Amino acid sequence: MNALRISRIEVRHLRMPLRFRFETSFGATSEKSFLLVQVFAGDGAWGVGECVAEDHPYYLPETNRTVLHVLRDFLAPAILGRSLESPDDVSSLFAAIRGHQMAKAAIEMAAWDLFARVRNEPLAKTLGGDPLRSVEAGVSIGLQPDISSLMRRVSAEVAAGYRRIKIKIKPGHDLDLVRAIRAEFPKTPLMVDANSAYELAQAERLRSFDEFDLMMIEQPLAWDDMVQHARLQPMLRTPICLDESITSPEAAENAISIRACGIINIKAGRVGGLSSSKRIQTICAEKGIPVWCGGMLESGIGRLANVHLQSLPGFILPGDTSASARYFEEDLIEPGVEVSKEGLIRIPLGPGIGQEIVWSRVDGATDHREAWSAA
Ligand code: OSB
Ligand code: MG
Numbered sequence: 245m246n247a248l249r250i251s252r253i254e255v256r257h258l259r260m261p262l263r264f265r266f267e268t269s270f271g272a273t274s275e276k277s278f279l280l281v282q283v284f285a286g287d288g289a290w291g292v293g294e295c296v297a298e299d300h301p302y303y304l305p306e307t308n309r310t311v312l313h314v315l316r317d318f319l320a321p322a323i324l325g326r327s328l329e330s331p332d333d334v335s336s337l338f339a340a341i342r343g344h345q346m347a348k349a350a351i352e353m354a355a356w357d358l359f360a361r362v363r364n365e366p367l368a369k370t371l372g373g374d375p376l377r378s379v380e381a382g383v384s385i386g387l388q389p390d391i392s393s394l395m396r397r398v399s400a401e402v403a404a405g406y407r408r409i410k411i412k413i414k415p416g417h418d419l420d421l422v423r424a425i426r427a428e429f430p431k432t433p434l435m436v437d438a439n440s441a442y443e444l445a446q447a448e449r450l451r452s453f454d455e456f457d458l459m460m461i462e463q464p465l466a467w468d469d470m471v472q473h474a475r476l477q478p479m480l481r482t483p484i485c486l487d488e489s490i491t492s493p494e495a496a497e498n499a500i501s502i503r504a505c506g507i508i509n510i511k512a513g514r515v516g517g518l519s520s521s522k523r524i525q526t527i528c529a530e531k532g533i534p535v536w537c538g539g540m541l542e543s544g545i546g547r548l549a550n551v552h553l554q555s556l557p558g559f560i561l562p563g564d565t566s567a568s569a570r571y572f573e574e575d576l577i578e579p580g581v582e583v584s585k586e587g588l589i590r591i592p593l594g595p596g597i598g599q600e601i602v603w604s605r606v607d608g609a610t611d612h613r614e615a616w617s618a619a
Contacts, residue, residue, distance in 0.1 A: 247327035248285040248362065253320045253351065254615040256280045257308065258543070258606065262571055266541060267387040269414035269441035270302035276541055276571070279308055280606070281315070283323075283354040291358025291596060294546030295350035296513030303439065304346070304467065304488060304514065311347040316616070319344075319351055325618035331356040331370070332519045345491050345516040352517030353549055361596040366552065368591050371518060373555025379589040382408040382562035383570070384437065384539065387417055391424050398425055398432075407562040407587040408433035408459060414441040418449070422456045433562070437462035440488055444472045447479050459561070460485040460507050470495070473504040483507050487538055491515060493523040500531050507561070511538040512553060513546070525558030539564035544577030548597035551581060551589055565589060576609070578602050 260276045279295040297311045322337050334352040341348070360370040368375040383401045388394040398409055409429075411421060413436045425434060435458050442450060442464045450464055460483045465472045467488035477484050483506030490496050490508055492515055499505050508528055512521045528535045537554050540546070550565045568580025575581075577599045583589055592598030 247329050248289065248358065249325065249327045250283055250323050250355075250618065251286055251325075252284040252615060252617045253315075253324065254282045254284070254613070255312065255315055256606070256610045257312075257612040258609040259611060260543060260572055260609050262541065263573060265386070268412045268437075269387075269439045271300065272386075273298075276543065277308060278543070279311055279315075279350060280545065281350040281354045283351060283358055285358060285362070289358060289362050291354045291356065291361055292545055292601065293350045293353030293355075293357060294513075294542055294549065295346055296511060296540035296542070296546065297346040304491075306344060306346045310344070311350065314341070314344045314347040315351070316614070319347055320616045323351060324616060328355060328359075331359050335516060335519050338516075346513050349513045349515070349517040352519065353512060356518045357549070357596040364595050366591060366593050366598050367549065367596055368552040368555035371522065371552060371555060373552070374557070375555055375591050375593055377555050377591065379551055379554040379559075379565065379591065380407045380562035381566055381583045381587050381589050382406055382410060382433075382536075382564055383566045384410045384564045385412065387412045387414065391421065394421055395424060395428065398429065402429060402432055405583065405585045405587040406566065408435065410435045410437055410462070410564065412436075413438050415446065415449070419452055422453065422458070426456050433459050435459045435462060435485070437487070438464045440465060440467045444476055447476055450476065451480055454481040458482050462509060463487040463489065470499045470502065470504040473499075474502040477503055477505065485509055487511070487514075490524070493520055493527060496524045496527050500527070500533055506533065508533055508535045509538040510535050510553070510559075511540060512549065513540060514538075518549070518553060521553055522556065525556050529558040534560050536561035537563035537565060539566070541571060543572070544568050544575040544580055544599070545597065545601065547581045548577060548592065548599060551591055552597065555591055562587070574605060576602055576605050
């Protein structure tokens, strides 16, 4: 295929109400506030990427405003007017810019979608995955006001067919929640996500989770410290899964080599894009580390990219990709991402992310827009 020259980049900021309040150890939100990036090549070809940054730096350091700044002042100038042989070229154009993985990933994922659309194939195929693979869906349930609300949520998601339940925890809202769920659902695949709310000094408390047969405990300790996780892991029977700490393939290699975790959560937005995600899943497959695909409450656009990423063989555990209808009254794609009664998602086989984007809804949710063109 001929190289594609990037002629124009358009960024929008969107706000979409969430159907529920999502609370984690770092805060609560009832709205999805995010950036959408469209890259254009000659002849009207385009691709779209959703940025996973939020309004605040409580999950990871980037915010929507830092992303907009880095896109405008550094990433767009590095790629505009450049010709790409493949979407893998994007990360080398960005190599001089340190960090800012979410900003990089937004353009990079748009470039993957662009190549898939130009080749008239589903993104899963462009990624080298199996588009006919069915994706196992799990759900992430936020902190609830009380245990009975949590139990209602868990029962509803188990009944909907989800293949594993993840609940958010924080100190003081942890063992009681898991104990209550286990009393009613002794065998349901279950895990917890602390989003860095604990310290190594609380290892005894974390060890108490061992009796509940959890699949894993996600990111218990500091977001930027895998050495502490490596100290904690031998004290637990439950595998540690790293999320926040894995920001690149190198970080994944380091974490595995010091045995900081037994499982890795891959979010393309957190690791700088889909090329890095592919490399991480390859590294993990070689080392026998299971991976799964995380989520960031994405709209249908980012959600579909997650669905396609899970066409790769290393994704052997159910992820956090759940149905669009859980999050939004009206998603940006039609139809939304759907999950079968068996807890499976079919990868859409249309070009790129594979389903129609409803641009009138995108426009309706947009409150800021800017674009940059090649000279
Ligand atoms: O830690 O995985 C996380 C949402 C926002 C920020 C961080 C996380 C999450 C989720 C939600 O767990 C997963 C989803 O439903 O998209
Ligand atoms: Mg997490």
